[in-house]
Amino acid sequence: MLVAEWLFEILSEEIPSRMQEAAQEQLKSLAETELQAEGLGFETIRTFVTPRRLTLVVEGLPLKTPERVEEKKGPRVGAPVQAIEGFLKTAGVSREACDILDTPKGQFLSVTIKQSGQLTESILSKMALSLLEKFRWPKSMRWGSSPITWVRPLRGLLCVFNGKVVSFSYAGIESSNTTQGHRFLAPTPFEVQNFKDYKKKLRDHFVILDWQERRQIVQAGVAKVAGELTPLKDESLLDEVTGLVEWPVPLKGKVDEHFMNLPLEVITTPMRVHQRYFPLMDNQGKLAPYFGVVANVEAPDQGKTIVIGNERVLRARLADAQFFWEQDQKQPLEHFNVSLKTRLFHQHLGSVFAKVERLVKLSTQMAERGGADPKIVGRAALLSKADLASQMVNEFPEVQGIMGRYYAQNQKENAEVARALEEQYWPKASGGKTPDTLPSLILAMADRLDTLVGFFAIGITPTGSKDPFALRRAGLGLIALALNPRFTLSMLEALGWAYECYPWNEFAIPQLKNKEETLADLWKFLLERFKFFLRDVQGSPYDHVDAVLSVANQNPNLFDLSLRVKALDQLMDGEDGKNLLVAYKRASNILKIEEDKDKCIYEGQVKEELFDLDEESELFKNLSQKLPEIEDFVKKGEFVKAVQDLATLRSVIDRFFDKVVVNTEDKNKRVNRLHLLAYFRRTLHQVADFSKIEG
Amino acid sequence: MKVDFQTVILKLQEFWSQKGCVILQPYDAEVGAGTFHPATTLKALGPKPWRAAYVQPSRRPGDGRYGENPNRLYRHHQYQVLLKPSPGDIQDVYLDSLRYIGLDPILHDVRFVEDDWESPTLGAAGLGWEVWAGGQEVTQFTYFQQVGGFPCEPVSVELTYGLERLIMTLQGIENVYDLAWNDPVGPSPMTYGDVAQQMEREFSAFSFEHLDAPIVFRHFEDAESMCNQLITNKLVLPAYEYCLKASHLFNLLDARGALSVTERANYIGRVRALAHACCTLWMENACG
Structure with missing residues (x-):
């Protein structure tokens, strides 16, 4: 063809x-x-x-297109005239062109329509x-x-x-x-x-059609003009620049030396964000006084005018930055808090300063729980939003937090306080780094807890594509922070503290949700996000995730839950786990059938005196020993040990099923055996709801 | 080619005059941008074709720097062009205007970089670009989609040249006050500083230090109520003028730091309501 x-x-x-x-x-x-x-x-x-x-x-x-042949079945041969005419009309044929189709149900008109190729x-x-x-x-x-x-x-x-x-x-x-x-x-x-x-x-005609090829030219070209210097790695800037040029021509410009005393981010932010320049680093990883810029033309003066123009624009921007840097430091950082009083956090949730006050309370409380110095954490919380009122952040919003850190350092604040001012915004993107020090970690969590609880309490939750306050991002950030092993806590408890830090009676909000309702909504929202994390990031099978999250309310600590899922993954990888699951399914099937039949729940005391067989008492002895052990492991977060204990039950339960008939004639013995099976089920449920696991 | 401040303006007037624009004078009330001139805001509404061009001195009280910052001004100058409906070759025509004033797009690497425009006080929004020359934004290029809350049908294109930046690029200078305002080798050369620096100093001092907020608050109330009365009397152009006054008075209060965040939102809302009422009246009278 x-x-x-x-x-x-x-x-x-x-x-x-x-x-x-x-x-x-x-x-x-x-x-x-x-x-x-x-x-x-x-x-x-x-x-x-x-x-x-x-x-x-x-x-x-x-x-x-190929010719299409289609057979259309019509009404019965003896059908009313209107029906036949209707059929002929839609098919666009005369009565003579029709075939008669013999079927067990009688004779029907039929027509073959040939559609010639288009x-x-x-x-x-x-x-x-x-x-x-x-x-x-x-x-x-x-x-x-x-x-x-x-x-x-x-x-x-x-x-x-x-x-x-x-x-x-x-x-x-x-x-x-x-x-x-x-x-x-x-x-x-x-x-x-x-x-x-x-x-x-x-x-x-000076157009590189292929996006990838253009990107390659930009990347290689900037590296080439950089000479001995190295362009700062920035994939999204590369992408953006690739979309701004049809004919990329990289050039190199110079930064005036006297600006080089400014902090790195203050120089690179206007370069990258406003001007789309590539900052260049020297071989010691220090910012060099040069930048790469990608023009869209080959100019007759080899780009001289373009470079001069871009250097001039950068000079003006950096002169502004220099001015802000000096102005901002004429007063202590804490003084900026005054202007936060007239800056709204949200119409119903008070000013940014009111948020700062809540953060001081909440993070101090968390610090006391987590073994961090409450004074340091409280101080960091108090200064946490001050830089939002600085001229520099006003002009370059991208450096929020970073300026807080610089100003705090220069004003001799405690090093951990200064660090927390920047790191409170981590992780910056999904999969980004979370803070390593306790004060930073606690402040970062407190900030998100306060935001999420506040908005959920006044009924603002993300719906569909609408999430104007970036609550999904806050939720994902909170989950990532909660998975940092340096500071783990009961999420429900922390949400409760955050709720109580709000002076709700001062706000007079008509449709305020109470604490239980707010926490229930928010917990559900977080579990949904967490589920996604466990499946897509941790890579656990969805049934393991469901099995563990079904018991999440007993221990709402996300870090523990993720370990528990991992332990379950490990157990189910081996033979013991698979067989244990078979036994579990058998036990819970029997229980379900009998419970449905008898319309009751078999969760009662097992009576040893009713045992006939060794396998019964063996199972009972094992469970009586293992259950408290497992409970203890779970409490301590030692899930690998807990599942190892579970695995030892496999042979015992197998022998039980080999030898013991549960539905025996003797009524008391039957009930006792059902109680024993329920005991087995309960033991497994310490770790996860095994009924959710696919076998 | 001469690239002093006034010659560039004269050339732009000449260029756009040849493209069928009516060459207007600046609006004789304080405005924050050329967009506020009724020849743009109101004329962009309604079905009638319209082409206009003019210089508009634009006051941004918050940007005043006492005549000391090389780039920021209390009052700068915009060259404003409005074409309704937007012509199919407008990008090419615009680039021709740059060549006409001596800016070679190749030599200066002219680029169209995404920048959507929105004016909350005017209830106006459009899509377009900031036009770069050697990394400097020299023009805002916008296809109006709505004004005063009304869809623009047909669509107008608005070109706003930032004259100081554009001519600084042309003259290759760093400090706005060094700009040659007229012929630097003529009989009486004047710089931008000679012409405008005193105004920058005094108006910065006015808006940051000497502005009497209670008086300006009162003026705002007066302008607002006058605007509303004029709307009731269906006098759209005078009503709109008082809306502009209210808008400028708001800018003064804002620069003075006299408004809290909540108050600020409230005042923006009040100006927007006036602008919307004026545009509604304009549409009802089928003025466009």
């Missing part, structure tokens, strides 16, 4: 960098779906994105339209007088199949076989035959 290639380019005004990668993915999956729906087979499908174009290329498409070209002209209509940008806009929306105004539609234009029009633009290269370096439009031709001509 003859096959051909489809090339479709959507040319627009500049697409925001952050949206480009996802757009490329979306176009690919939309096109795949559409092609499948049309029954169009293909060999490969690829998509590309640059700041101005989104491109699709599909190879190995047939020139036309030209792929005509399918593609509809499909191109459909792709444009179905595509969804995170944010899109209208322009001119058209109601059509796109991420930015559309400027061209190149659509070529098998070397010829697939014609259609959209948003007032006629499809064609022409496109444009680089906006400044080669603005004249040119014609394109196929993808190979397209890609090559784009390169001749």
Whole structure:
């Protein structure tokens, strides 16, 4: 069969960098779906994105779709005239064209409809339209007088199949076989035959089509201009810059030496965040007075003007930073707390200063529990939000916490206090580092506990895509912190403390939830997130996670729970665990059947005097010895030992089932044996609800 | 090519005049940005085509630095262009305007970097970019999607050139007060400092130290109630002027630090209500 290639380019005004990668993915999956729906087979499908174009290329498409034969069954031969006519009309045939179909149920009309193959070209002209209509940008806009929306105004539609234009029009633009290269370096439009031709001509017109290739050029190019220096590793900056250029040209600029006394973050934040420059480090890992900048053009003066311009902009930004650095330190850090009194945390939850006061209380309480110095923790809490009122953080919000640390250090605050001011915001992203020192860890937890409890109490919880106060992130952060073994605690208890730190009667909130309700909602929310963590990050099977979390309320300590799941994973990996589970299922099945039958729960005292067989007393003796031991291990968080103990029960329970008939004639003995099985079940439940485990 | 401050303005006037714009004068009341000029805010609403360009001195009391900061000003100048509906080749036309004033997009690595614009006080929002020249933001380029809470149909495009930054880039200088305002080799050369530094010093002192907050609060109340009365009388342009006054008075109070966070939100809400009422009246009268 003859096959051909489809090339479709959507040319627009500049697409925001952050949206480009996802757009490329979306176009690919939309096109795949559409092609499948049309029954169009293909060999490969690829998509590309640059700041101005989104491109699709599909190879190995047939020139036309295969002929389709369809048999349509109609009404009975003797059916009413209207029914027959209706059928003939929808099928578009005359009565003579119908066959008679003999079936056991009688004779029916039937018709064979042959649909001849469609030209792929005509399918593609509809499909191109459909792709444009179905595509969804995170944010899109209208322009001119058209109601059509796109991420930015559309400027061209190149659509070529098998070397010829697939014609259609959209948003007032006629499809064609022409496109444009680089906006400044080669603005004249040119014609394109196929993808190979397209890609090559784009390169001749100063456009690197492939995002990965551009990224590679940016990365290698910055490293090259850096010479002996090393660009600071920053993947997201690399991604962003890749989406800002079609023709990356890395250049090197200089930072004025006299700014180099400023803290590292104060210099690199305007560089990275505002100017998209790459900070360069010397071979001792110190910031060097240079930066890498990626231009989008090859300038006739080799980029001299560009470098001078960028150096000037950076100088102005750093001059501001220098000014803020000096101004901010004219007063003690603590004095900034005054302006936190007029800064709202949330309309119903008081000012940021009120939050600070709660944090002092809550974190001191946690410090006393966790063996940290309450004075240090309390001091850190008191200063925790002060830098939010500094001029530097006002101008560069990214350095919150970091400025707190610098200002505290310079004002000779305790080193752990200073450190906590920065580390309270850790982990910064999911999977990020959690603090290593107790005061930092406690303050970080207290901050999130206070936020989550406050919002949940006033009924603000994340729903669907709406989470304006980033409570999901706060929840995930809290879980990550709770898994740091340096400080573990009962989460329910800590949530309770946080609730009690709020002066609720001062706020007068109409629909305030009480403590029980708030904690129940929040605990459920946290367990959902925690479940996700255990499965996707720790990699435990979901049934093990469910089995352990079913008993989570008994010991709501996330660190312990994660260890318990790990121990269960280990047990179920071996033969003992698998056999124990078989025995457990057997025991609980018997119990369930008998409990249903007798409409009661067999959780009673086992009576040794009713034992007939050695296997019964052996099981009982073992359980009586192991249960308290296991309870003790669980309490101490020694789950590996607890499951090892469980594993020893395997042979005993196996022998029991070999020899003992539970449903014996003697009523008292039967009940006693059921109680013994319940005792076995209870012992296993110390570790996890085994009924949730799949065997 | 001459790139002194006033020549660049004259050239922009010439360029946009050739593109069919009416060349207007600055609005003669204090505003924070060229967008507030009724030739933009109100004219962007409604179906009638419109093209206008003008310089707008823009007051940002909070940015005053007593004439001492090389980049920040109490009052800066914007060159504002509004085209309704937005033309299909507007990016190219805009780039031509840069070439016309002597800024070579290749030499300066001109770039369109995502920056969506929003004015909570005007109930206005748009999508577009900040335009960079050598890493400096020289223009805000916005396709208006809504103004005063009303969708813009058709869509206008707004180009706001930050004149000081743009011309500093052209002249290659570091300090705004060193900008050549007129021909530096002409008979009476003047710098930006000669023309504007005293104003910067005095207005910074005014807004940070000598502004009498109770008086300004009162003025705000007066402007607000006048605006409301004028709306009742269906006089949209005078009403809008008092809305602008209220907005500027709010900026003064904000710079003075006279508003707590809650009060601040409340005052923004009051200005927005006035702006919305003016836009509603404009739409009802089918003025656009």
